[in-house]
Amino acid sequence: MSASPPDRQILLVHSHYGAPPGLFALAEERGLGAVVRERDLTRAHFNRAFGLVTTSHLDQIGFLRWSEAVQALLDRGGRWFCNGHIVRELIPGLRAYVPIAQAKRADLVLTAIAEHPIFEGVERSSFEENRGVAGFYGRGHNPPPDGAAAITGVGPERLPLDWEWTLPSGGRMFSHAGNDMGGMGGPDPAHDKVAPRILDWTLGRLN
């Protein structure tokens, strides 16, 4: 971990109706970011933020209007942690989610393709099941842009369920094509390490 300027903040986009997710509450509690209803976003929110977190409930049709603002955030070296199935080209290079058709248990095996600080000391396979049921972590992938690095693979073909993309500008995007990370709970106490690391990664403190 390395220090980051104290003024770095995360923009946490709250899209669903109801209480924000636990990851967002953690960020606010630690003074690391501001939770903003997706309908209330302005360009100034993006201009002020170093990092961006979006959830699987993102209104992707509406969020297209912020494509340039997100690109500008990344172009100045910022970071975007993106949860969910991508169905719109939110920034150039993104392509639509590909589900695993009629997934069987073997199709849901998780493999660590590359080490990543978010997962240090946490077995990727530990996310495979909750109460013996597989598939909560993810059941498909967002096709990675050219140059992205696969982090976690799913199924025998190790499809890139998680990937990280370093843009030419130095900005980075982490894509998790499943239920929101850092909020899924689960039986393994090691999973508790993940949420604070997502925040640290989004602030540029983890590399």
Place this chain on the structure above:
Amino acid sequence: MAILALNPGAYYHVESLEGPRYAGFFDRLVRPEELGDVDPARFDVLLVPCRTPADRMLPHADRLGAYLDGGGTIVATGESNSELWLPGVRFTPQPTNFWWWLTPGTDLGVRVAKPEHPLFSFLTEKDCTYHLHGWFDVPEGAEVLVVNEGRKPILYVDEVTTSGRMVITSLDPFYHHGSHFMPATTRFLDGFLPWVRRELDRGDGP
């Protein structure tokens, strides 16, 4: 051919509403924010899918009420807090047991309350059984179609509160189908949407 559906834009909405399996059931998709630009009276049915954020519906509550009073039909599926933006909806959430089916022989308790209703030419009890989010206190005269383990309504038709019709359920099939998870929810939509088309759409065109 006059079904208007709202598209709130989350991936599960996009997959369910725009994906090839069901896209043909919706004559027009509009964003919740565009409701003020559309004359809903030109449509027989206005469908609000699961997990439509209530704060995007609340600004249109009066318009929806007027549409119902004009004889329109609103179909609202689960986890959209329809009690906040539709008249006469009273909802009580219940804890969701996602794991009931792991115990052999367990019965979630969902029951078809009116098997003779035309909906059940399209749907079976099993198609309505995956998990529960809550139940409704329905007005006198409403038609209860599916109930939970305590015989509380989870899918009903209300033609008494307004001059129109509301089809209300706490089931959230668009969310799960659009997430490519839970085959029962796809079976539900495979039956439910043809029923909406055949029984609720008068077919006189927008």
